[in-house]
Amino acid sequence: MQHSLNRRSLLLGSAAFTVATPALLRAQPAPIKLGLVAALSGQSAKSGEGITRGLTIAIDEVNAAGGLLGGRKLELVRRDDESNPGKGQIAARELLDREGCSVLFGGIDSPVSVALVPIMNQAKVPFMGVWAAATNITRNGADPNFCFRVSAVDVLVDKALVQYAMRKHGTKSAGLMLVNNGWGESNRLGMTAAAEAAGLKIAGIEKFEDGDVDMTPQLSRLRAAGADTVFLVGNAAPGAQVVRGMQRIGWTAKIISHWGISGGRFPELAGSAARNVEFIQTYSFFGNLNATGQRVLAALRAKYPDIKGPGDVSPPVGVANAYDALHLTALAIAKAGSTEGPKIQQGFYGVENYAGLIKTYAKPFTPANHDALTENDYVMVHYVGEQIEPVTG
Amino acid sequence: MLEIALVSGLGLGSIYGLIALGFTLTFAVSGTVNFAQGSSVMLGAVLCYTLGTTLRWPMVLAIPLALLGCAVWGLVVERFAVRPFVARGSNAWLMATVALGIVLDNAVMALFGKEPRALISVLADEPIPMGGIGVYPLQLLIPAVALAVAVALHLVMQRTPLGLRLQAAVQNSAAARLMGIDVGRMVAGTYAAAALLAGIGGIMVAPLYNVSYGMGTLFGIKAFAVAILGGLTNPWGVVAAGLLYGLVEAASTTWLGSSATQIVTFSAVILALAFAPAGLFTRARRVRV
Numbered sequence: 001m002q003h004s005l006n007r008r009s010l011l012l013g014s015a016a017f018t019v020a021t022p023a024l025l026r027a028q029p030a031p032i033k034l035g036l037v038a039a040l041s042g043q044s045a046k047s048g049e050g051i052t053r054g055l056t057i058a059i060d061e062v063n064a065a066g067g068l069l070g071g072r073k074l075e076l077v078r079r080d081d082e083s084n085p086g087k088g089q090i091a092a093r094e095l096l097d098r099e100g101c102s103v104l105f106g107g108i109d110s111p112v113s114v115a116l117v118p119i120m121n122q123a124k125v126p127f128m129g130v131w132a133a134a135t136n137i138t139r140n141g142a143d144p145n146f147c148f149r150v151s152a153v154d155v156l157v158d159k160a161l162v163q164y165a166m167r168k169h170g171t172k173s174a175g176l177m178l179v180n181n182g183w184g185e186s187n188r189l190g191m192t193a194a195a196e197a198a199g200l201k202i203a204g205i206e207k208f209e210d211g212d213v214d215m216t217p218q219l220s221r222l223r224a225a226g227a228d229t230v231f232l233v234g235n236a237a238p239g240a241q242v243v244r245g246m247q248r249i250g251w252t253a254k255i256i257s258h259w260g261i262s263g264g265r266f267p268e269l270a271g272s273a274a275r276n277v278e279f280i281q282t283y284s285f286f287g288n289l290n291a292t293g294q295r296v297l298a299a300l301r302a303k304y305p306d307i308k309g310p311g312d313v314s315p316p317v318g319v320a321n322a323y324d325a326l327h328l329t330a331l332a333i334a335k336a337g338s339t340e341g342p343k344i345q346q347g348f349y350g351v352e353n354y355a356g357l358i359k360t361y362a363k364p365f366t367p368a369n370h371d372a373l374t375e376n377d378y379v380m381v382h383y384v385g386e387q388i389e390p391v392t393g
Numbered sequence: 394m395l396e397i398a399l400v401s402g403l404g405l406g407s408i409y410g411l412i413a414l415g416f417t418l419t420f421a422v423s424g425t426v427n428f429a430q431g432s433s434v435m436l437g438a439v440l441c442y443t444l445g446t447t448l449r450w451p452m453v454l455a456i457p458l459a460l461l462g463c464a465v466w467g468l469v470v471e472r473f474a475v476r477p478f479v480a481r482g483s484n485a486w487l488m489a490t491v492a493l494g495i496v497l498d499n500a501v502m503a504l505f506g507k508e509p510r511a512l513i514s515v516l517a518d519e520p521i522p523m524g525g526i527g528v529y530p531l532q533l534l535i536p537a538v539a540l541a542v543a544v545a546l547h548l549v550m551q552r553t554p555l556g557l558r559l560q561a562a563v564q565n566s567a568a569a570r571l572m573g574i575d576v577g578r579m580v581a582g583t584y585a586a587a588a589l590l591a592g593i594g595g596i597m598v599a600p601l602y603n604v605s606y607g608m609g610t611l612f613g614i615k616a617f618a619v620a621i622l623g624g625l626t627n628p629w630g631v632v633a634a635g636l637l638y639g640l641v642e643a644a645s646t647t648w649l650g651s652s653a654t655q656i657v658t659f660s661a662v663i664l665a666l667a668f669a670p671a672g673l674f675t676r677a678r679r680v681r682v
Contacts, residue, residue, distance in 0.1 A: 041507035043605070082507075180651070207651045211611050213602045214405060217646035220397040237509045237603055244601075248520050249397055250527040268511045269603055271518070 031075035032068060032339055034059075034329070035095035037088050037116065038107025038131075039263070040080035043210070043237040047108035047263030050318025051130055052078060055105065057299045057319075058326035068333050074326075077101060083108075083235075085115035092116050096123050102339040103128055103329050105322065108235070108263045110134035110154075110183035120146050125341040126348065128329055130321040133157055133258070134186040138370040146345050148370045150325035150358075151317075154183075156375040157258060157280055158190035162198050164278075164380055165229050165256045168391075173203045175227025175253070177218065177242050179234040179260075180207040187233040187258065203227040210238050215245040223251050232257040232277070236264025243270040243277060254278070262315040267383045274383045281381050282373055283320035283358050284390045285310035292357045296323060311387030324356040328364060328372065396524050398640070398647040404532045404601075406639020407539035410632040411594045412616035413623065414543065415587030420625045421563045423580040425479060425486050427470050429494025430591050431613020435606060436497065437463045437592025438599040439505050442512050460592045466497070467588030471581045494613075502606040509608075514600035535597050536636075542590065543632045550628075559583070591616075618662050624672025633674055638662075 036055065040048035059074045067073045077099050081088035088109075095101045096119075104120065106113040106129045113132040120127040121142040129137050129149035138149045165171035176191055178184035184207060195202050203225040206218035219242070222230065230253055232242055239261035246253070257279035267274040285297055300307045300319070313319055328351055333339065336347030348365040355361075364372035380391045412434060416426045427433070440462045445455035474489035516534060520527025550556040561569040562579045570576055595609065602608065615638065623634030638658065645657035665673055 041502075043509050045508050211608075213598065214401045214643070216397050216401050217394075217643050218651045220394045220647060221650065224394055237605075240511075241602070248527050248529060248532075250520065250522065250525075265508060265510070269509065271511070271513075 029067075029070065029072045031073045032333065033075050033077050033095075033099050033101045034326075035092070035099060035101035035104040036076060036078045036107070037081050037091045037095065037104060037112065038078070039083045039109055039112075040078060042083050044083055044108045044235050044260075044263040046236075046265065046315060047131060047318050048078075048080070050263075050313075050315045051105070051107060051322040052076070053300065053304060054130070054319035054322030055326050057296055057303065058323045058330075060299070060303075062327070062330045068330060069337065069339070074330070081107060081109065081112045083112065085109075085111045088112035089115050089119060092119050096125055101125070102333065102341070103344060105130055105325065106132055106137075108132060108260065108318070110137065110186065111181050113137045114182055117142070117147055123341065124345075126329070126332075126344050128325050130325045131263075131318055132183070134183050135190065136186065144342070144345060145370060146341065148348055148365055148372070150328060150364075150372045151321045152259070152280065152282060152373060152378065153371050154186045154258075155190040155193070157378065158187055158194040159197070160375045160378045161231060161256050161258070161280060162191065162194040162200055165231070165254070166198060166200060168278075168380075169229060169254045169256075171200065171229040171254070171256075173201045173226050173228050175203050175219075175222030175225065175230045176205040177215070177222070177230055177232050177234070178205065178207050179238060180209055183260075184233055191231060191233075208234065208238055208242070210235065212238060212241060215241050216249050219245050219251060220249055223249070223253070227253060229254045229256060233260065234258075235260040236262070236266040237269055239277075240266055240269035240271075240274075243273045247271075247273045259315075259317055262317060262388060267386050276382075278380050278382045278391050280378050281315075281317045281388065282377055282379070283316050284379050284381060284388070285313045285316050285320075286389055290355075290357075292355060296357055311384075311389065314386070314388060316388055320357050324354075324358050324361070324372070327356060328354060328361065394647050396526050398643040400526065400528055400532055402640035402643030403636060404535050404639070405642065406636040407536040408594045408598050408612065408635075409616050409619045409638055410623075410635020411539045411542060412591045412612055413620040413631045413635055414546065414628055415590045416617060416620035417623075417625055417628050417631050418546075418583045418587050418590075419580070420620075422559060422576075422583045423475070423479065425475050426490075426617075426620075426625075427467070427475075427584060427587055428487065428490040428617070429470060429474075429497065429613070430587065430616060431609035431611070432494035432497045433463050433466060433588040433591035433609070434595035434598075434612045435501065435609035436466055436588075437595035438512065438604045438608060439501055439595075439606070440592075441596045441599065442510060442604045443505065446510070446512065456596060459596060460589050463588045463592030463595075464585040467585040468581055469493075470588065471584035475584070476577070476580075498606050498609075505606055507606065509603040509605035512599040512604050517600035529601065531597065531600055538593065538597060539632065539635075542593065543628065546628060618659070622662055622665055622673055624674055627672060627674050630672055630674030634672070637673075 038048040063073045079091035103126045108131040110132040117140045127147045133152045133154045135155045204222045255277045331351045332347035335350040336343035440459035444450045474493040475486045478486040516531035517529045558574045562576045566576045619635045619638050623631035646654045
């Protein structure tokens, strides 16, 4: 009798499970996977962490609001490119082919993002740059173009840096210290054009490798050529070598930097001279924050115990760009009504208004413009201890 | 600019020479070299950082212990990547030492982390004004230490019983064995000493640069070029070649620009070896047939 009851129960249970399974599956639709290919290790590891945090806070908000496309949750899948274009390409192919990601987000390194451009355009899957600023990431000549960006653009950053240096420090003669890769080259072109347009003399252009131990020879050439300001384009570790090299040769010229230095442990590596460097960001968590800023800062403090205040959101540019980029991507997917790449690409063009962290975006993307930020969205900052604070005065 | 080129060139050149001395030591005694010498540079710096900065041990303790770690690493390289292959008459130690270096780099990456860190030193904090430029005390110390190490090595080789045994092993290892000299132990000892020299280089350069798992690669490559340039069997030649290499590197950057540095430096190495295949400071051995 006992045996018979058990068998009956089993049969009933199986039947109930068979009937209920589709309903359960309907209740938990497959997530929409979003990939991140960024430096999660190495000298720019902090950039990858900042981007991850910005994306995570935004994903939490989208998911808490019910997800997208009828309740599908967003899921972030991360891969470390180790600042290496080859590794970035392998990671991107894996995220597209094996993980089936609907959109890929990029990291700090322009050479990696530039290497991903043809892959993404060929795969017809949108790529969203949230840090790397090389001009040709979005302005790549492809039609259709699947690469978008919520970040600075070198050609605009260079203009902003030149104008800032001339206005704030009275710069008359510029010395360029550029990392010897595609990003440095992108800025060489942009900086030269910006200086020419502004009537600023370029005293010299020097390049360095990421692993260079001593940069005093390059710096002494710039000093001998009469440069009164050094424009620096490089990441944290080599950027620190530039600053220490200047200290070593006793050169006190002002250093105006692109934002690569904020992606690593620049204050630790550069020592006390780190404060002399003024650099560009797209956002600062200091000052009077708008409603989105207050909400995001509160969410960051709640989720990450090491964040006690605005100065602990480091690097802020990675967090802010990634946060806004994720929400704009979510709006594009909603507009597309699908996770198919070409439809999401059209969805980006359909995004109208979004009150974000950096600004209120109005029609941020068009077929002719894949960059959501302009030169009006930049802010100059410097390190105070370990914290990034706006330059005042 | 001349002063800056000199200070920069002599500082880096001394480091290259110091690391390259390790190549000459092992090559003289065993005819083999440790191609993971760059990893020993890194190990010295990482151990010093870990003991002195992370664990906050006093540097007078951290530095000797870091160097001891390097010496032990040298013994490991000889025991597992060189000796088994040499015993079989194989040249596979070439690849084995490279592979073991990669293993060490990756192990350090996993344990130490991937981010470069700063090794703070009072010797590389405030530059001393000197002839219109600033020089860190460490930049003056580096050539002095490199020279002192070279002199000490020379004295050990020429004036001590250990040096005599080493010379015997170099000149005729079979005869040395018959005289009761443990040549195997001599070879292992030179590997330990070579790694220790590289460790000294790593610890001295770290405060001027940074500490990271990949910091030794470029030093290892350049030091090997210096060892070839100076003559693998000529310690003083190697020290001189190191200084020369550093000066050419700094001078080409200073006067021709950074884009010319690697082109000029490595072209100079090729040119020098074309005219002096045995090294700039070593006479080619005549072979009678």
